[in-house]
Amino acid sequence: MRDVAIIGVGCTNFRARHPDKSYFELAYDAAKDAFADAGLSRTDVEAAVYGIYNDFFQRQYQPDAFVHDYLGLAPAPAVRVNTGGATGGSALRIGYAEVASGLYDIVMVLGVEKCADCFDYATKNPVPEVLRAILYTSDMTYDNPIGRTAASGFALAVLAHMEKYGTPTAEQMAKVSVKNHGNALKNPRAQSGMKITVEDVLNSPKIVDPFKKLDNCLYTEGAACVILASRRKVGEMHLKKPPIWIAGLGAALDWAFPGNRESISEFHGCRVATKKSYDMAGISNPLEQFDVAELHDAFTGTELMSYEDCLFCEPGCGGRLIDDGTVCAGGKLPVNLSGGLIGCGHAVGATGLMQTAEVVWQLRHEAGDRQVPNARRGLVQSIGGTLCAWTVSIVLERND
Amino acid sequence: MATNDKAKKDAFYAYYANKLRLPEASLRPVYDAELDGKKGPDEPFEMPDKMEVLFKYSYGGQSRFFREIFHHNRLLGSKCPKCGKVYCPPRHDCPLCYEKTEWVPLPGTGRVEAFTIQHYSTSVFVKKVPFLVAYVKLDGSDFLMMANIEMDDVGKARPGMPVKVAYRAEKAGAITDIYFEPLEQ
Numbered sequence: 001m002r003d004v005a006i007i008g009v010g011c012t013n014f015r016a017r018h019p020d021k022s023y024f025e026l027a028y029d030a031a032k033d034a035f036a037d038a039g040l041s042r043t044d045v046e047a048a049v050y051g052i053y054n055d056f057f058q059r060q061y062q063p064d065a066f067v068h069d070y071l072g073l074a075p076a077p078a079v080r081v082n083t084g085g086a087t088g089g090s091a092l093r094i095g096y097a098e099v100a101s102g103l104y105d106i107v108m109v110l111g112v113e114k115c116a117d118c119f120d121y122a123t124k125n126p127v128p129e130v131l132r133a134i135l136y137t138s139d140m141t142y143d144n145p146i147g148r149t150a151a152s153g154f155a156l157a158v159l160a161h162m163e164k165y166g167t168p169t170a171e172q173m174a175k176v177s178v179k180n181h182g183n184a185l186k187n188p189r190a191q192s193g194m195k196i197t198v199e200d201v202l203n204s205p206k207i208v209d210p211f212k213k214l215d216n217c218l219y220t221e222g223a224a225c226v227i228l229a230s231r232r233k234v235g236e237m238h239l240k241k242p243p244i245w246i247a248g249l250g251a252a253l254d255w256a257f258p259g260n261r262e263s264i265s266e267f268h269g270c271r272v273a274t275k276k277s278y279d280m281a282g283i284s285n286p287l288e289q290f291d292v293a294e295l296h297d298a299f300t301g302t303e304l305m306s307y308e309d310c311l312f313c314e315p316g317c318g319g320r321l322i323d324d325g326t327v328c329a330g331g332k333l334p335v336n337l338s339g340g341l342i343g344c345g346h347a348v349g350a351t352g353l354m355q356t357a358e359v360v361w362q363l364r365h366e367a368g369d370r371q372v373p374n375a376r377r378g379l380v381q382s383i384g385g386t387l388c389a390w391t392v393s394i395v396l397e398r399n400d
Numbered sequence: 401m402a403t404n405d406k407a408k409k410d411a412f413y414a415y416y417a418n419k420l421r422l423p424e425a426s427l428r429p430v431y432d433a434e435l436d437g438k439k440g441p442d443e444p445f446e447m448p449d450k451m452e453v454l455f456k457y458s459y460g461g462q463s464r465f466f467r468e469i470f471h472h473n474r475l476l477g478s479k480c481p482k483c484g485k486v487y488c489p490p491r492h493d494c495p496l497c498y499e500k501t502e503w504v505p506l507p508g509t510g511r512v513e514a515f516t517i518q519h520y521s522t523s524v525f526v527k528k529v530p531f532l533v534a535y536v537k538l539d540g541s542d543f544l545m546m547a548n549i550e551m552d553d554v555g556k557a558r559p560g561m562p563v564k565v566a567y568r569a570e571k572a573g574a575i576t577d578i579y580f581e582p583l584e585q
Contacts (some may be wrong), residue, residue, distance in 0.1 A: 259544030
């Protein structure tokens with residue numbers, strides 16, 4: 001298997017809505033940024049992987065073909081990946097495999113998502129219709145008809161975790177919201193930078209028990225693009241910026257009906273994916289070996305569970321890492337300095353690639369006010385589906 | 401406004417009210433500015449739409465499960481003859497042994513493994529809030545089933561609470577023909 005580097009990244013602003021852009025125009029903006037960042041043009045791209053989640057969000061089935069056309073990449077081969085919230089990470093995984101295998105030397109991985117063209121005319125608000133579109137990706141026979149949402153799936157896992165371990169507490173979850181909204185204040189691309197308090201979170205409207213409004217991520221539109229290259233190509237190119245290497249990568253697809261799993265109080269698939277990526281990259285002590293991490297904080301409670309499933313701590317102890325500041329800016333392992341899904345936003349197909357771009361900027365020391373001094377190695381976790389069916393775990397590092 | 405313009409607007413709203421099956425009144429506040437020519441030439445041009453497909457779908461190998469509920473108020477599971485595990489939701493085939501399962505009756509009782517209160521939901525369900533979504537461990541089944549629990553005061557739901565299946569009088573041939581309620585309410 002060949003070594004694979006990230007040699008360019010691009011990312012649009014993450015916003016509740018980009019009414020002035022169609023999905024393919026958003027994709028164009030991110031691709032143009034990434035090409036400029038890598039010092040490449042469209043004709044250098046040998047193959048493309050598109051991460052696009054929901055066809056209703058785009059108002060288009062098979063939207064990847066039209067993105068590819070708009071980017072002028074014909075007749076390069078391309079595939080579209082859709083693994084729910086993990087779509088961005090999964091797209092990166094396929095691009096990685098295409099370069100590592102020797103099939104191509106330069107692959108473009110692009111995630112894009114609209115959503116707020118969905119619109120509920122009764123409330124004059126996109127969100128209820130966005131939720132309806134999302135629920136078409138839950139099981140249509142048993143799960144969709146009972147009115148569950150993505151939030152209630154993860155809520156059941158967090159509640160089962162609380163029943164088993166007594167954590168996370170409402171206050172610990174609120175602290176994650178305060179942290180991620182606060183981090184987003186320093187990210188010019190972020191949708192929802194806010195200085196808020198634990199009380200603000202606890203007093204925000206209930207959405208799905210135990211999640212309050214401010215425990216939830218946002219619905220977001222945006223695009224992010226990552227350019228991958230083989231070691232051979234990196235050697236031939238005169239890159240202006242240090243290549244960031246994919247040192248480890250693991251993935252899992254757990255039972256999609258979580259009722260078939262041995263436990264719903266932890267995310268077994270996430271642990272499997274994490275361990276695979278850590279074994280590949282030689283990670284035995286993540287708190288010591290990572291300088292920065294971007295985790296899939298669709299909900300505050302699941303970020304806390306992820307500390308455990310990413311082996312930052314023992315099961316049941318995730319809350320301690322927010323209580324003692326370990327995961328805060330300036331802490332031992334800052335998590336979601338981009339603001340994550342809660343602060344920067346969740347433009348589903350683009351999210352994992354936005355978080356990859358954040359880690360790349362950190363490792364290149366280009367992260368501005370968010371910069372972790374001397375960052376050398378980082379983690380990206382991308383999860384999706386009912387109670388974390390899909391997980392992709394990616395270890396990135398700088399070798400120069 | 402000229403009469404002709406009013407007629408064009410009325411025709412536009414009549415067309416989309418029919419296409420989207422929504423009252424015209426819900427569309428007019430959203431599109432009047434555009435129809436009245438008040439938007440700039442480069443402002444986003446927004447229009448209504450709806451994506452829909454009609455179905456006559458088959459439940460395939462799970463047909464008997466839904467038919468028994470629909471006609472007879474009976475709850476079935478499916479049992480693997482090799483490993484003995486019982487599935488509900490049922491499966492025609494055991495995913496562990498790759499054997500065809502056999503139908504077995506379930507008593508319809510169980511307990512709540514985990515539950516959440518939905519205070520918000522999709523446009524289809526938002527009028528029903530607050531309501532309960534739970535994982536139920538059915539007696540006689542080895543796995544959890546996601547289901548609604550209906551009770552007068554959703555605040556009184558507890559993990560581990562014993563529940564029993566209930567059947568709606570008016571059925572739709574869907575999983576919502578059943579729900580759960582506390583064993584002792």
